[in-house]
Amino acid sequence: MTRRPVQGRAAPDRAPAGGPLGEPALFSGGVLRNQRVAAGLYELLLAVPDAGDPPRPGQFVSLVLESGVAQPEFEGLEGPLLRRPFSVAGFVQARGRRRLKLLYASVGRITRRMAALVPGANIGLLGPLGTPFPLEVPEPILLVGGGRGIAPLLYLGETLACRGRAFALVYGARRGAEMLPAGQLPGGSIWLATEDGARGRRGTVLDVLDGLRLEAPTVMACGPHGMLASVAGWSAARGAACWVSVEAVFGCGTGLCGGCAIPAAGKPPDFLWACRQGPVLPAESVDWERWNASDL
Amino acid sequence: MTRRPVQGRAAPDRAPAGGPLGEPALFSGGVLRNQRVAAGLYELLLAVPDAGDPPRPGQFVSLVLESGVAQPEFEGLEGPLLRRPFSVAGFVQARGRRRLKLLYASVGRITRRMAALVPGANIGLLGPLGTPFPLEVPEPILLVGGGRGIAPLLYLGETLACRGRAFALVYGARRGAEMLPAGQLPGGSIWLATEDGARGRRGTVLDVLDGLRLEAPTVMACGPHGMLASVAGWSAARGAACWVSVEAVFGCGTGLCGGCAIPAAGKPPDFLWACRQGPVLPAESVDWERWNASDL
């Protein structure tokens, strides 16, 4: 399998940070637990087969509610056609048993149905997909998460902690009620920001960042597009390395369709494929201005 | 509301046997019990609102799996669009509580999902719809059911029994395993026929009928189209009054679309609307030959 970006003159052919990735697989996940952890936010714990490559922080899985891979042979497809991408929010492997954790916001057709999943149900998964966050980066490391964008940072934080790396977390949301409880957040240094002021400082993660005194941190961010643009700008202004995990509407999630284009820096009108050249991208590879203009 | 058939020169404008019917209503049903009663055959017991007209034997309800009437405002429709018709297989009303019983075969997109309904789930219903079996008919009364066609005869038998009318039941199926247990069948005189010979006589209901010695019975039949054609022929040959409950693919089930046309006797190319002029029709109003030819 070739890891070459499947696209034109478009993108910097960035070798995925952390070396070559494995081949994704189609598999099914058995629901072990599915619970509300904050307003509109749910945590899904899945038993997954002990085979294939374990996901790296920043990678995602692509989900269909019907279990089984070649489903449904007889009846054909109805209802939502496309898979939905979710960052890996946690992964453990012990005694041949694997557990995959997703953290999802209930916002639409599929995620509302996900909220109704009960233990014992099976869903279809494809992964691990996409680029991971780099792990061997200089400290200080700063994780910046907005809203449901906290999901990949949970797994990233856990992984960094295991490797004995120090990091700080800046976590923002519109309302305090929509935030994960403090006990579920990784790392020791945590700054919170909410627009309703219910938890942490009133404002956005940018307000927190502006108040921080950090020498050339490595920033790893995930959240809404507008927040990422600001964080990228903040980092650029300070000469800080910045990695962002971007969202786009995905068709295939595997680099087959070109549906997930986001404007690439440098050579308009080129695009990056968020699903395969991303979702984790160096902030400077994105053309934030063009992206703001198309504003998905 | 006018009860006039909504169609052209088509059909005999038969006043529904038993006097004017009420207006159907949209309502939701709460699943109390959903259990397999034979191979591929399920019984669904629903709590329904204590309002509107109680159904008469032979009438049907039209079902969507999503509960609620004006659902789903926001998301629009996905998956199976049309309601599915099911004969009322039982109905009880006591102390302001109503229970509706359906008996269904799991054969396709909706009925397979129905088999997965759990107590507490809600589904959408529209009814009662269609014409009922006449009740004030001369004895001897013979109910003839094939396969899932037994459903309306359960309710019909119960109702006849309540009124102290005597009747006999002829019940056939391909395999004995697909048949309701004897204890669930109405009436005292019951003849069974199965093609695998596992229960009752080996053969079809026609073989049973041919062996019966009954003077001018009133026949009320429900089952596959081919069986109904044979029963109609059998009755005609004996000058027996015969009522059949027919099946067709329904669009609306309420006489709005003309989707459920079956050939009307007498004046080709006219049609009867199975949903509104039926499903219970005098056998002689159907053009069995033309129906066999189009053979849905």
Added chain:
Amino acid sequence: MTCDLSTDLGPLGLANPVMNASGTFGYGDEWPRLCNTAVLGAIVTKTLTLEPRAGNPPPRLQETPSGLLNSIGLQNVGVTAFLAEHLSALRALRPPVIASVGGASAEEFAAVVERLEAGALEAYELNVSCPNVAQGGLSFGRSPGETARVVRGVRRVTQRPLFVKLTPNVTDIVAIGRAALDEGATGLTAVNTFLGMEIDLERSRPRFGRVGAGLSGPAIRPLALYRIWELARSLDCPLIGAGGIVTARDAAAFMMAGATAVQVGTATLRDPARPAALVTELATFAEARGLARIRDLVASLEGLRDVP
């Protein structure tokens, strides 16, 4: 704030933009209580022909993914029985009535309208777009010349508002619409069903006797919406949108793209109360967006008239 739902189809004022689509609601008088037909902006009858028609042999329906194929074939009681048996019930309901008119020839269209004039209905919709008949359906609606001939004939016998219902099964729907307007049509309804088919695999034969059938329902919504947009940016006339409309959001999208009114077809089969429910839902939708008048939604789509 409550929203003013009224809208105009040329000279015809409607209390709100919601009507049923022809052929999925009987003659319009069937279930006045089940649906609360009285609250609709207008009622459209099943397509009427000069003589009663029996329609096509069964099967006539087949579900497809998010869609419905039909091959009803204009079964209807004919104009005489309609006037005798349905008109007074329709008149007893408040909404304006639009008679859908069909025919195997331009002459039959004119003859039907001539007969209907006695009923003093508010408007006509000429169905030159039914895919399920041998004559007078697609064979008319796919040709600008034939469409013009039908409209011309009907215009000679009536002064009432005249809408022409277009088929999407053409290369250039605007050309057909323009031909109709040039002959005096008041406006256009778009769309009738899309030509499709299904196969009975067990019997190796087409599901429908006429092979082709008409696809409707949510599956075609994006296709129908595009036709309204195409018409709205090139022609200046009242447009009635149809095709897969179920929700207030669907209806609003058609209106933004240029429709002055909308029709609910297939969704009515599933939920006969849907057209009436949509009136309420549309009001809620408009109020949630702070719209004082629903007509402000019409053709409000950004860049609608910028030819791309």
Added chain:
Amino acid sequence: MTCDLSTDLGPLGLANPVMNASGTFGYGDEWPRLCNTAVLGAIVTKTLTLEPRAGNPPPRLQETPSGLLNSIGLQNVGVTAFLAEHLSALRALRPPVIASVGGASAEEFAAVVERLEAGALEAYELNVSCPNVAQGGLSFGRSPGETARVVRGVRRVTQRPLFVKLTPNVTDIVAIGRAALDEGATGLTAVNTFLGMEIDLERSRPRFGRVGAGLSGPAIRPLALYRIWELARSLDCPLIGAGGIVTARDAAAFMMAGATAVQVGTATLRDPARPAALVTELATFAEARGLARIRDLVASLEGLRDVP
């Protein structure tokens, strides 16, 4: 009994009738293991143009009921990079490769094919039916004359099998197909996507920059099937069916209606292994029906050639 799955597209023999549709499977060499691409009857590349193309700005996708709207806009690496970077991987896979070719002018089509001749691919599919580009897409595929011009130009530079991919957004698809065959096309692929649109209600603007986009997926299956049937009963050439195919039953229906081979597009986005799985499922389907040769399914529909 095992069924012989082999089939022919004119001079081109295939081990089985299943291929991917262009544009939903990358260049065909992306995931040889995830999908087991080696078992396919043929592999179709993403549409290639002379120069690399960046495609349309986002958003490019929108789900609809049982369908998908796309506005990718022929993003591709260009023919040079394709030859340099993908050809050898494709060659390492067993199946014949069909290069999908696009262009803004008849000359560009010919130039791309001329360049591709060096790659000795098994066949070409001329995409004159993309709804998402300003030039060379629908503007060609909706006109018999323009379609003929493209085919004529390409025929001058290659002797290889040539399939022309048709758009369903026309009044008379047979006329376009005939124009292509008259210029020496080997066969036809039908269909490309249906023109549709979606509206972003929150922003009162079209979802896509080009407004119109292409609808694919199960929603269009009955519409696409009808086009194959229309072509099969009027023209005598190999047909490749596409549009909403997911299951063996879907594929069999297209073959009965006249398709010699089938393409799986949108379903591949959901399940990249679908095309390969379909090969197995089709064999099972055929064996369950006691078919010795899958080609006996082709055009086996009752009355296919009886003009109704």
